[in-house]
Amino acid sequence: MTKHLTALFGAIELGGTKINLAVGAGPDRIAARTQVPTRGPDETLAAVAAFFLQETRLRGPLAALGVGAFGPIILNPDDSEYGRLCPSPKPGWGGYDLLAALRRMMDCPVALATDVAAAGVGEAHCGALSGLDCGVYLTIGTGIGAAIIVRGAPLPALLHSEFGHLPLRRLPRDVTAGLCPFHGDCAEGLVAGPAIAARFGKPLNAFAADGPEMALVAEYVGQLCAAIVLAVSPKRIVLGGGVAKAHGLHAAATAAALRALNGYAIHGIGEGYIAPPALGDDAGVIGGLVLAMRRWKEQS
Numbered sequence: 001m002t003k004h005l006t007a008l009f010g011a012i013e014l015g016g017t018k019i020n021l022a023v024g025a026g027p028d029r030i031a032a033r034t035q036v037p038t039r040g041p042d043e044t045l046a047a048v049a050a051f052f053l054q055e056t057r058l059r060g061p062l063a064a065l066g067v068g069a070f071g072p073i074i075l076n077p078d079d080s081e082y083g084r085l086c087p088s089p090k091p092g093w094g095g096y097d098l099l100a101a102l103r104r105m106m107d108c109p110v111a112l113a114t115d116v117a118a119a120g121v122g123e124a125h126c127g128a129l130s131g132l133d134c135g136v137y138l139t140i141g142t143g144i145g146a147a148i149i150v151r152g153a154p155l156p157a158l159l160h161s162e163f164g165h166l167p168l169r170r171l172p173r174d175v176t177a178g179l180c181p182f183h184g185d186c187a188e189g190l191v192a193g194p195a196i197a198a199r200f201g202k203p204l205n206a207f208a209a210d211g212p213e214m215a216l217v218a219e220y221v222g223q224l225c226a227a228i229v230l231a232v233s234p235k236r237i238v239l240g241g242g243v244a245k246a247h248g249l250h251a252a253a254t255a256a257a258l259r260a261l262n263g264y265a266i267h268g269i270g271e272g273y274i275a276p277p278a279l280g281d282d283a284g285v286i287g288g289l290v291l292a293m294r295r296w297k298e299q300s
């Protein structure tokens with residue numbers, strides 16, 4: 001039987017502060033979208049359900065749903081706890097069975113990834129990672145997340161990669177305490193948005209691109225990217241998130257990564273290696289729609 005050509009897909013990008021929702025016939029055919037704030041799980045899921053109810057009444061049922069969720073979340077389908085969030089400082093979300101809640105809400109197959117992996121899938125589909133068989137999507141916002149994208153899909157894993165919590169070497173001129181409740185001086189503790197605000201009193205875009213604040217942040221981001229190069233050797237690192245919107249960070253971090261590598265394993269690394277996302281803030285929902293479409297095709 002031939003599949004209906006105008007199947008409708010849904011996407012949820014579940015972030016720490018906001019949730020992006022979309023429906024469409026495909027990643028390049030978004031028909032409707034909205035954003036709701038992230039609150040506790042029940043209130044948040046009720047707002048998500050209201051959007052999809054309204055859209056499916058208008059446009060027909062969803063063929064599949066693609067979800068990018070903050071983590072840590074168990075994403076190994078062979079794990080009996082598949083789809084459950086791990087302990088988390090976000091009120092109400094630690095241990096929450098997200099997949100079960102979505103399945104109660106939506107009568108369609110659900111494809112699940114981290115929010116960062118969904119954005120990476122979007123960038124691989126039609127953005128800054130397209131045409132590359134191995135790339136990393138790194139986001140620096142309220143936290144730091146990363147995903148390894150191989151041939152357009154997140155690399156399967158026990159849990160998922162967490163480069164944001166790699167330890168970094170503290171710079172002697174930096175005396176502000178690292179903020180990660182688990183590790184102190186990991187990348188997230190030293191250089192995610194809240195750490196930058198605690199250190200400088202303002203977000204990074206308040207400072208000059210050639211100033212000492214950018215130099216310090218770039219040094220840490222460069223260390224992190226150098227570690228990613230050594231561990232994964234991706235063909236490109238896409239650096240997104242609120243902090244990466246500060247002008248000059250991509251170039252300064254590329255230079256800092258090369259300094260950190262000190263001439264070792266730097267083949268192919270130069271201008272543009274650490275690149276901004278081509279899809280901007282849409283990468284997550286576009287990736288969600290790609291994941292939904294793939295899940296639907298798998299099941300057909």
Ligand code: ADP
Pocket residue numbers: 015016017018140141142143192193194197203204205206241242243244245246
């Ligand atoms: P979230 O991580 O919550 O999904 P963002 O990626 O927007 O959201 O990250 C929010 C963090 O990024 C905040 O700490 C904020 O200070 C910082 N931020 C947001 N926009 C900018 C910007 N244009 N330049 C620098 N920092 C920014």
Ligand code: ZN
Pocket residue numbers: 164165166180181182183184186187188189
């Ligand atoms: Zn940490």
